Amino acid sequence: xxxxxxxxxxxxxxxxxxxxxxxxxxxxxxxxxxxxxxxxxxxxxxxxxxxxxxxxxxxxxxxxxxxxxxxxxxxxxxxxxxxxxxxxxxxxxxxxxxxxxxxxxxxxxxxxxxxxxxxxxxxxxxxxxxxxxxxxxxxxxxxxxxxxxxxxxxxxxxxxxxxxxxxxxxxxxxxxxxxxxxxxxxxxxxxxxxxxxxxxxxxxxxxxxxxxxxxxxxxxxxxxxxxxxxxxxxxxxxxxxxxxxxxxxxxxxxxxxxxxxxxxxxxxxxxxxxxxxxxxxxxxxxxxxxxxxxxxxxxxxxxxxxxxxxxxxxxxxxxxxxxxxxxxxxxxxxxxxxxxxxxxxxxxxxxxxxxxxxxxxxxxxxxxxxxxxxxxxxxxxxxxxxxxxxxxxxxxxxxxxxx
Amino acid sequence: xxxxxxxxxxxxxxxxxxxxxxxxxxxxxxxxxxxxxxxxxxxxxxxxxxxxxxxxxxxxxxxxxxxxxxxxxxxxxxxxxxxxxxxxxxxxxxxxxxxxxxxxxxxxxxxxxxxxxxxxxxxxxxxxxxxxxxxxxxxxxxxxxxxxxxxxxxxxxxxxxxxxxxxxxxxxxxxxxxxxxxxxxxxxxxxxxxxxxxxxxxxxxxxxxxxxxxxxxxxxxxxxxxxxxxxxxxxxxxxxxxxxxxxxxxxxxxxxxxxxxxxxxxxxxxxxxxxxxxxxxxxxxxxxxxxxxxxxxxxxxxxxxxxxxxxxxxxxxxxxxxxxxxxxxxxxxxxxxxxxxxxxxxxxxxxxxxxxxxxxxxxxxxxxxxxxxxxxxxxxxxxxxxxxxxxxxxxxxxxxxxx
Numbered sequence: 001x002x003x004x005x006x007x008x009x010x011x012x013x014x015x016x017x018x019x020x021x022x023x024x025x026x027x028x029x030x031x032x033x034x035x036x037x038x039x040x041x042x043x044x045x046x047x048x049x050x051x052x053x054x055x056x057x058x059x060x061x062x063x064x065x066x067x068x069x070x071x072x073x074x075x076x077x078x079x080x081x082x083x084x085x086x087x088x089x090x091x092x093x094x095x096x097x098x099x100x101x102x103x104x105x106x107x108x109x110x111x112x113x114x115x116x117x118x119x120x121x122x123x124x125x126x127x128x129x130x131x132x133x134x135x136x137x138x139x140x141x142x143x144x145x146x147x148x149x150x151x152x153x154x155x156x157x158x159x160x161x162x163x164x165x166x167x168x169x170x171x172x173x174x175x176x177x178x179x180x181x182x183x184x185x186x187x188x189x190x191x192x193x194x195x196x197x198x199x200x201x202x203x204x205x206x207x208x209x210x211x212x213x214x215x216x217x218x219x220x221x222x223x224x225x226x227x228x229x230x231x232x233x234x235x236x237x238x239x240x241x242x243x244x245x246x247x248x249x250x251x252x253x254x255x256x257x258x259x260x261x262x263x264x265x266x267x268x269x270x271x272x273x274x275x276x277x278x279x280x281x282x283x284x285x286x287x288x289x290x291x292x293x294x295x296x297x298x299x300x301x302x303x304x305x306x307x308x309x310x311x312x313x314x315x316x317x318x319x320x321x322x323x324x325x326x327x328x329x330x331x332x333x334x335x336x337x338x339x340x341x342x343x344x345x346x347x348x349x350x351x352x353x354x355x356x357x358x359x360x361x362x363x364x365x366x367x368x369x370x371x372x373x374x375x376x377x378x379x380x381x382x383x384x385x386x387x388x389x390x391x392x393x394x395x396x397x398x399x400x401x402x403x
Numbered sequence: 404x405x406x407x408x409x410x411x412x413x414x415x416x417x418x419x420x421x422x423x424x425x426x427x428x429x430x431x432x433x434x435x436x437x438x439x440x441x442x443x444x445x446x447x448x449x450x451x452x453x454x455x456x457x458x459x460x461x462x463x464x465x466x467x468x469x470x471x472x473x474x475x476x477x478x479x480x481x482x483x484x485x486x487x488x489x490x491x492x493x494x495x496x497x498x499x500x501x502x503x504x505x506x507x508x509x510x511x512x513x514x515x516x517x518x519x520x521x522x523x524x525x526x527x528x529x530x531x532x533x534x535x536x537x538x539x540x541x542x543x544x545x546x547x548x549x550x551x552x553x554x555x556x557x558x559x560x561x562x563x564x565x566x567x568x569x570x571x572x573x574x575x576x577x578x579x580x581x582x583x584x585x586x587x588x589x590x591x592x593x594x595x596x597x598x599x600x601x602x603x604x605x606x607x608x609x610x611x612x613x614x615x616x617x618x619x620x621x622x623x624x625x626x627x628x629x630x631x632x633x634x635x636x637x638x639x640x641x642x643x644x645x646x647x648x649x650x651x652x653x654x655x656x657x658x659x660x661x662x663x664x665x666x667x668x669x670x671x672x673x674x675x676x677x678x679x680x681x682x683x684x685x686x687x688x689x690x691x692x693x694x695x696x697x698x699x700x701x702x703x704x705x706x707x708x709x710x711x712x713x714x715x716x717x718x719x720x721x722x723x724x725x726x727x728x729x730x731x732x733x734x735x736x737x738x739x740x741x742x743x744x745x746x747x748x749x750x751x752x753x754x755x756x757x758x759x760x761x762x763x764x765x766x767x768x769x770x771x772x773x774x775x776x777x778x779x780x781x782x783x784x785x786x787x788x789x790x791x792x793x794x795x796x797x798x799x800x801x802x803x804x805x806x
Binding site: 047105117166171238304307310373 | 442444445450451452453498499508510511512516517518519520569571573574575576641642643705706707708710711712713714765767768773774775776779780
């Protein structure tokens with residue numbers, strides 16, 4: 001693979017990132033109430049004004065990250081929007097209650113009234129990402145402290161007592177290790193400790209290692225499969241839930257682990273990340289007939305019960321691009337770059353919409369656009385820009401050129 | 404349309420019903436714990452042993468209805484399975500609690516331990532259907548009384564106070580009229596009062612009329628649309644939720660209303676059922692390019708946010724067949740029979756699997772089988788046999804021949 005080709009990729013990725021940022025700057029800001037509209041159609045029109053807390057937090061995080069680390073995005077417009085989003089979250093995300101609560105809503109009305117609460121930790125996790133990254137830009141120590149306090153509550157819910165999440169404990173509902181949870185916590189540990197002082201690094205060290213160990217429990221079938229759900233002891237579970245595979249999620253876990261290796265240096269972990277989580281997904285999760293990664297698969301070949309199992313979603317492809325390029329960067333193995341190229345070509349030719357900007361999110365198995373909006377209840381300003389941002393930076397490193 | 408063609412349909416439907424009943428008799432019975440497996444693959448193999456309460460209740464109801472009203476299904480094998488299913492439900496469906504509760508689980512382990520509870524009324528509704536119909540077969544008065552008591556709780560939850568359902572009241576979550584609720588209650592009123600004494604008919608008379616009025620509130624846009632969700636006062640709601648259309652559900656509501664007219668005689672209601680709920684769905688919900696009914700549509704032509712919006716599901720086609728044939732039976736309008744024929748041809752050529760028995764449930768927009776199992780968390784022994792059963796009986800009536 002020539003440097004010329006890598007340079008070409010970097011150019012395309014840079015242009016695409018500019019176009020994606022521009023789309024959200026133009027169409028997503030609620031200048032009246034603060035925060036972001038995320039239900040945005042093909043051409044930029046808002047088709048629903050509900051505000052999803054996951055996506056509010058992610059957009060604040062991404063804006064701040066771009067503002068803070070990429071010169072061409074160091075713009076007042078981006079900073080102001082991130083601050084308005086942060087204020088909206090601080091004012092409305094945590095559910096008002098008689099007693100103090102750290103539980104956040106999942107969905108708010110445009111003016112901040114809670115519509116729905118999920119009995120999980122994810123709204124709170126994206127709240128932390130927003131607050132921590134925003135505090136890095138503004139220097140607001142209270143905000144950083146709030147992020148840390150929220151993190152301590154989440155760790156308590158996950159590792160000690162989930163009862164504040166509001167789920168009734170049922171005899172048939174065995175607690176399990178769902179890969180999303182340790183992945184999410186690991187990325188928060190990375191977020192909160194990055195370039196912070198040693199005390200904070202120490203505070204979360206054990207949690208970080210616990211997350212890694214919990215992620216590695218998902219390597220099953222003698223190393224031949226990554227299963228989404230395992231028992232708390234790391235054993236395979238019965239039924240559909242136990243057999244579920246999500247190739248995009250495994251790829252994302254792979255690069256989370258590689259990133260952890262980057263700060264902690266651990267060769268055997270790097271090897272596991274690449275050889276168990278990243279490389280085999282191309283064999284296991286790629287649709288050899290039509291291209292693209294399946295959304296869900298059953299490890300024993302049964303038909304998944306998720307209606308969308310065979311659809312091609314944007315985000316697994318985003319995760320694949322990051323994972324493959326990061327793995328190539330770490331190892332310089334040519335096959336990893338070949339895989340990157342293959343995913344890159346499918347992704348840019350199927351998801352990107354150069355005419356109107358941003359990416360489609362949902363294709364049929366055959367690669368036709370099935371839902372033509374650019375943002376929805378689960379698609380905001382996050383996976384696409386994060387992918388482009390990270391790939392651009394990795395390519396900068398590979399090309400030995402930071403500008 | 405000649406009687407010969409109607410006779411041909413009846414033959415095919417009869418054969419299909421026999422094959423469907425045989426599939427579930429062969430593969431779905433749990434002879435160890437009672438109740439039914441419903442996650443059953445293309446050829447009959449159980450791929451997950453969770454027991455979904457909706458589907459347990461529906462299978463008991465359908466077995467009893469067939470046993471009670473169709474001579475060729477008046478078999479011990481069917482009665483015994485229905486009784487075993489009823490016992491399983493009575494033993495396990497209602498969630499064990501310190502205080503007496505009428506709330507049922509949504510999903511149980513194979514041996515009856517609750518896995519999940521929904522904060523809605525539907526598990527309880529299918530529990531009633533099972534108990535009432537089983538009591539008609541066995542003559543068990545306690546069981547009938549239990550069905551009635553459960554009904555009284557559901558009416559209380561829907562019309563007076565939903566707090567026992569477990570939903571937190573949130574300022575942004577305005578109570579609304581979701582069409583499924585009055586539809587479900589109306590069908591329960593019909594179930595509980597059919598051929599029962601006048602006291603019971605009187606007891607539920609007002610609720611029945613309330614349901615009809617709540618269903619009619621979904622006629623929106625000057626009569627040009629049926630919207631799934633409206634305000635409690637019958638006004639259109641904002642956003643995706645307010646614009647949602649589900650053609651199969653509108654068709655089902657149509658025949659529920661026609662059935663109500665059958666016992667209550669109401670010409671203007673019959674006209675509304677046919678001209679608002681049934682006839683226009685062919686224009687609004689039918690895919691003119693590939694055939695079949697869309698699952699969801701947005702009344703303003705936005706893309707629905709449900710990933711499966713353009714898929715063709717088995718049950719809307721089942722509802723369409725019943726609705727069109729019942730409407731034809733009531734009016735003898737030839738266009739209704741033409742529509743029936745068109746839906747019949749699509750349905751039998753796409754969903755039915757004569758090789759292995761039963762129907763596929765989920766097709767792509769283009770009509771390819773997307774999920775190849777015969778039963779799953781939401782597909783059991785219900786929509787297909789109910790459709791075939793009702794169509795066979797309507798055809799019996801049309802052909803003037805009860806055998």
